[in-house]
Amino acid sequence: MTIQGEPLVRFDWIGNNLGLIGERLWEHIFLTVLAVGLGLAISFGLSLAIRWNGRLYLPITSIAGVLYTIPSLALFALLVPFTGLSILTAEIGLVSYTLLILTRNIVGGLEGVPADAREAAIGMGYTARQLLLRVELPLALPVIIAGVRVATVTTIGLVTVTALIGQGGLGQFILQGIQRFFYTPLVVGAVLSIALAIAADALLVGLQRAVAPWTAVKR
Amino acid sequence: MTLLGAVWAWLTNSVHWQGSDGIPTRIAEHLWISGVSVFIALVVALPLGLLIGHTNRGALVTVSIMNVGRALPSLAFLAFALPASFALNLGLGFWPTVIALVPLAIPLMLVNTYAAIRGVDPDLVEAARGMGMRELEVLGKVEVPVALPLIIAGIRNAAVTVVATATLGALVAGGGLGRYIVDGLARQDYARLLAGAILVALLSITTEVAFAVIERLVVSPGLRLDRERLALPDAGGAR
Structure with a gap:
């Protein structure tokens, strides 16, 4: 089976589908932001629980670690019979995958706060809450x-x-392209998702520099 | 409960354990696709990683490219592998999947191999040179054995990622356990879907454990990694 003569990119298709491309891009960003946002909220809760009792670290990261090992397609497939072909299924899977990385980094970041800074804050009369919000979190950022x-x-x-x-x-463009042997949507989907990943990473590096200028020297 | 019963019935039905769509065949296909991909990636990444790690030439460029490679979506690899496979007249199924998996695996192995060799204590290397070892001996007798735990960690990471992603091969008419998931979704056959998902998850976890065992067997006991202390990046990412 060969697809002779099908060009990698048909620009007229792109021109005719700009609206749809924008929609899917937006959907992609929405699904990502929602998953990372929810993941961050849950991981923050888990991290506070771990701070409250250090013995929770191992069970929490172990469970998150097992979730992390399950291939994404398998995890989504496992959920489909229960939550259907829905955004809920997608988000449960996506959020699960963020938990290990985020929890580990929040706990690690808080633990990395210099004891001196902590002691100084306590000496200045900070309450536990003030210590967390005004000293530890900014330093862990x-x-x-x-x-x-x-x-x-x-x-x-x-x-x-x-x-x-x-x-x-x-991803719908990629899937559609694969299923129909139509390269244009496939290339559009792949290139845009890669571009989105690079752009998001650059944006977060910028954010990191903005909120923690002292780290710029290091890397 | 009825769904779990249906999955159990599906998994224990002898019909599903024989023939070209049987579980043993699908597992064998899955392992074959993964094995070939890991092997090709190994042949490319290992020598290159050792060379760059030993000489430190071209390291910045290579590692930068590889770090971008690690961040790419697995489905994007498959997306580009399909036209590539057709252009090379390799058709559907096996080859597009392998063409997608090899570049997915190479960065994971290469970056770890490079970092592992770079991380070897320079005093050790200097001592080896002082003892009159040639460059190849320094690499083979000192750097590689010392760096072995991290090198294997990279291979393990790549292998688990490949086994997990080989599931997507079913989208391009490949075999393997992904067949059950893709077909199960298409036919809304949830017993098949769940059985496939469980088998894929088990195979991934088994691969992870198998490599942990290999690591224990080949790495000198004095050099075993203390994972927690090193806070390994284990940067494979979710698959």
């Missing part, structure tokens, strides 16, 4: 954002896979 970077880039890749369960954003 670079490590946390590093985790968000990895989680975001990973999620953008995984969103393409959710095309198989009827979501997928740009």
